[in-house]
Amino acid sequence: xxxxxxxxxxxxxxxxxxxxxxxxxxxxxxxxxxxxxxxxxxxxxxxxxxxxxxxxxxxxxxxxxxxxxxxxxxxxxxxxxxxxxxxxxxxxxxxxxxxxxxxxxxxxxxxxxxxxxxxxxxxxxxxxxxxxxxxxxxxxxxxxxxxxxxxxxxxxxxxxxxxxxxxxxxxxxxxxxxxxxxxxxxxxxxxxxxxxxxxxxxxxxxxxxxxxxxxxxxxxxxxxxxxxxxxxxxxxxxxxxxxxxxxxxxxxxxxxxxxxxxxxxxxxxxx
Amino acid sequence: xxxxxxxxxxxxxxxxxxxxxxxxxxxxxxxxxxxxxxxxxxxxxxxxxxxxxxxxxxxxxxxxxxxxxxxxxxxxxxxxxxxxxxx
Numbered sequence: 604x605x606x607x608x609x610x611x612x613x614x615x616x617x618x619x620x621x622x623x624x625x626x627x628x629x630x631x632x633x634x635x636x637x638x639x640x641x642x643x644x645x646x647x648x649x650x651x652x653x654x655x656x657x658x659x660x661x662x663x664x665x666x667x668x669x670x671x672x673x674x675x676x677x678x679x680x681x682x683x684x685x686x687x688x689x690x691x692x693x694x695x696x697x698x699x700x701x702x703x704x705x706x707x708x709x710x711x712x713x714x715x716x717x718x719x720x721x722x723x724x725x726x727x728x729x730x731x732x733x734x735x736x737x738x739x740x741x742x743x744x745x746x747x748x749x750x751x752x753x754x755x756x757x758x759x760x761x762x763x764x765x766x767x768x769x770x771x772x773x774x775x776x777x778x779x780x781x782x783x784x785x786x787x788x789x790x791x792x793x794x795x796x797x798x799x800x801x802x803x804x805x806x807x808x809x810x811x812x813x814x815x816x817x818x819x820x821x822x823x824x825x826x827x828x829x830x831x832x833x834x835x836x837x838x839x840x841x842x843x844x845x846x847x848x849x850x851x852x853x854x855x856x857x858x859x860x861x862x863x864x865x866x867x868x869x870x871x872x873x874x
Numbered sequence: 875x876x877x878x879x880x881x882x883x884x885x886x887x888x889x890x891x892x893x894x895x896x897x898x899x900x901x902x903x904x905x906x907x908x909x910x911x912x913x914x915x916x917x918x919x920x921x922x923x924x925x926x927x928x929x930x931x932x933x934x935x936x937x938x939x940x941x942x943x944x945x946x947x948x949x950x951x952x953x954x955x956x957x958x959x960x961x
Contacts, residue, residue, distance in 0.1 A: 792888070796887065
């Protein structure tokens with residue numbers, strides 16, 4: 604039985620899709636079977652970031668409405684044979700997602716894949732709540748910036764109340780992925796520091812992805828950043844985050860901090 | 875000129891951090907179940923404003939939130955003529 608992960612944030616533009624694609628590819632590179640599901644119905648972009656935009660025939664809504672089989676809608680990545688994409692619909696809207704339909708699709712994907720990564724749309728409405736509904740683990744993508752942190756706090760509240768896990772009285776496993784981190788600005792005191800964000804949100808840290816041109820460059824050519832240039836700083840950060848997702852206790856290095864990061868172990872700020 | 879500005883400018887991240895801490899404590903309390911620290915803050919401010927005019931600029935409320943212990947620091951500047959309002 605595979606693990607279902609939701610990549611969510613509340614705020615748009617913080618790097619949910621980039622992170623979904625990068626983590627999906629990082630996990631799949633080890634031979635594990637991974638599917639990345641785009642829940643942003645109406646504004647799909649995961650296909651573009653993964654370079655599969657011209658191969659989309661059927662989508663999530665088609666499958667939910669019974670117009671296509673799941674196997675027809677799944678697109679296999681051209682670079683990694685264990686990486687798949689389930690695209691969102693571009694022409695319809697979020698009302699086409701039904702709770703029962705999503706449950707069925709996620710249930711079927713869990714049987715066939717080791718990891719089911721749900722790329723949530725921005726916002727806190729239907730699309731976002733359905734994307735998180737069946738998750739076993741949540742990755743909260745946050746930028747070190749006030750509006751993103753506030754929205755993440757809101758999303759954490761939803762994860763603790765509106766998911767199946769929360770409703771059945773279980774604890775939802777949540778991880779913070781800090782993206783677009785600029786060590787120079789943090790050093791100058793003009794960007795929230797890692798510890799500030801951790802203290803405010805009090806969920807364990809999965810990784811810190813530095814602000815980098817490599818992310819834009821990878822999306823330009825339609826490749827997850829972990830496949831485009833695996834030695835680039837953001838790729839390294841995503842590979843490490845993927846290892847932590849697998850349960851490895853790997854310390855998180857804060858970009859720009861030369862020493863003292865050995866103390867920053869994954870999970871040290873567990874809520 | 876620009877360089878001078880760069881050096882004289884104070885850091886903005888601490889302000890971001892404090893604003894967020896206060897705001898989120900408040901929002902968490904209004905969305906979820908009531909929060910003791912937020913309640914305390916509100917009641918302390920209310921109690922003080924009974925006896926003197928509280929100038930928003932002269933009040934600083936800081937919260938540190940931890941898994942086990944949270945702290946609330948309220949700093950209020952009391953002017954000489956503070957008692958006048960109460961009279």
